[in-house]
Amino acid sequence: MRRSVIALAMLSPVAISAPAIGAPLTITVGSLASLSGSARDYGSSQARGASLYAAQSRSATSPLRIRLPLADDQSSNVMATNQMIGFVGARVSAVLGPTLSGAAAAADPTASAAGIPVLAVTNTTLNLAQAGVNVWRVCLSEDTLIPASVGYVRAKNVITTAAIVSTTGDAYSEGAAAAFRAAAVTNSITIVADATMVMGSGAAGAEAAVATASAARPQAIFFAARSDEATQLAQAAAGLSVVRVGGNGYNTPDVLKAAGAASDGMIVSASWNVHRTDRASRTFIAQYKARYPGDEPDAFAAQAYAGMRLLRVAVSLGNGTDATHVRRGLRRLSTRSGVGSVLGVMRFAKGSREASYPATVQQVVNGQLLLAPTAS
Numbered sequence: 001m002r003r004s005v006i007a008l009a010m011l012s013p014v015a016i017s018a019p020a021i022g023a024p025l026t027i028t029v030g031s032l033a034s035l036s037g038s039a040r041d042y043g044s045s046q047a048r049g050a051s052l053y054a055a056q057s058r059s060a061t062s063p064l065r066i067r068l069p070l071a072d073d074q075s076s077n078v079m080a081t082n083q084m085i086g087f088v089g090a091r092v093s094a095v096l097g098p099t100l101s102g103a104a105a106a107a108d109p110t111a112s113a114a115g116i117p118v119l120a121v122t123n124t125t126l127n128l129a130q131a132g133v134n135v136w137r138v139c140l141s142e143d144t145l146i147p148a149s150v151g152y153v154r155a156k157n158v159i160t161t162a163a164i165v166s167t168t169g170d171a172y173s174e175g176a177a178a179a180f181r182a183a184a185v186t187n188s189i190t191i192v193a194d195a196t197m198v199m200g201s202g203a204a205g206a207e208a209a210v211a212t213a214s215a216a217r218p219q220a221i222f223f224a225a226r227s228d229e230a231t232q233l234a235q236a237a238a239g240l241s242v243v244r245v246g247g248n249g250y251n252t253p254d255v256l257k258a259a260g261a262a263s264d265g266m267i268v269s270a271s272w273n274v275h276r277t278d279r280a281s282r283t284f285i286a287q288y289k290a291r292y293p294g295d296e297p298d299a300f301a302a303q304a305y306a307g308m309r310l311l312r313v314a315v316s317l318g319n320g321t322d323a324t325h326v327r328r329g330l331r332r333l334s335t336r337s338g339v340g341s342v343l344g345v346m347r348f349a350k351g352s353r354e355a356s357y358p359a360t361v362q363q364v365v366n367g368q369l370l371l372a373p374t375a376s
Contacts, residue, residue, distance in 0.1 A: 030087035032097030037075025041254035049301030053308035102171030125175025148359035150183035163193035163213035166224035176224035176247035206232035238262035
């Protein structure tokens with residue numbers, strides 16, 4: 001079952017107005033997420049996590065109030081770029097999003113060139129150097145997540161061969177596939193097949209790709225896909241006696257539910273897992289469920305929530321709420337020992353715009369992402 005579009009007021013970026021004189025210290029952050037289109041499962045969670053933090057900032061004791069106008073990028077590079085142009089024109093202090101790495105690659109340079117910092121909270125395959133000098137990544141990239149998963153199954157299952165199945169025409173899928181290839185080399189795993197399906201080719205395309213992969217008799221299959229294609233590839237591989245490893249596209253309950261039993265046993269690493277028991281995670285889970293009854297947070301919600309926390313710290317370090325001060329604060333993150341968040345302590349090496357913290361290795365059990373058993 002797909003999560004319904006969240007009940008948040010979406011504002012046109014051009015409708016943002018400055019706070020009244022004498023109002024509490026306020027920052028306006030543009031929230032750009034996929035609330036419709038192929039990435040809506042991920043974008044809805046992202047928007048919920050960001051909105052939770054913004055709502056909490058409006059408490060009487062908060063020293064900083066966060067205004068969070070929300071824009072739907074419709075899972076489209078063109079729409080993401082148009083919405084980003086709107087946020088730039090409205091002179092927001094920062095932007096959180098967009099959801100997809102491909103959309104971010106298209107839209108982020110617009111904000112970066114205008115001096116507006118962007119936090120990539122879900123963009124695991126985004127090339128930061130190409131996105132712009134004012135783009136920071138909060139989520140772990142697939143270059144961190146996928147090696148954690150592949151290293152785990154290499155140690156636990158002693159695999160030496162694998163096949164990759166991915167989607168052509170999708171920036172995330174192609175980036176994840178590249179990360180799987182690199183992780184295979186690092187772990188002395190031979191890729192015996194590298195099969196693809198065309199985005200939108202449906203179950204038939206997925207079955208053909210998996211047939212090509214399985215014909216090479218791999219010990220494992222690496223799934224580099226998202227949304228419907230992630231579901232279709234997992235279902236096409238149901239019944240195969242292979243180790244399954246998924247990329248970040250499998251980090252949402254919606255995809256796992258759609259895949260059904262076909263996803264059981266899959267290893268997927270994430271920036272966060274709802275079954276973590278640290279204090280920050282327990283508090284976040286309770287607050288999220290209180291605001292969104294009947295829903296449970298996933299990694300995308302936690303990443304957005306952590307991104308908002310990072311902006312709060314940047315305001316303090318930069319001594320101001322406009323884009324210039326926020327940008328200055330983000331550049332000073334490397335002077336801190338770390339920033340505590342629901343994801344753990346995020347650290348930034350000197351000159352780096354990439355958050356660093358341990359990946360969480362998970363295993364799908366009965367449609368749920370549980371913490372993976374310790375590798376032996």
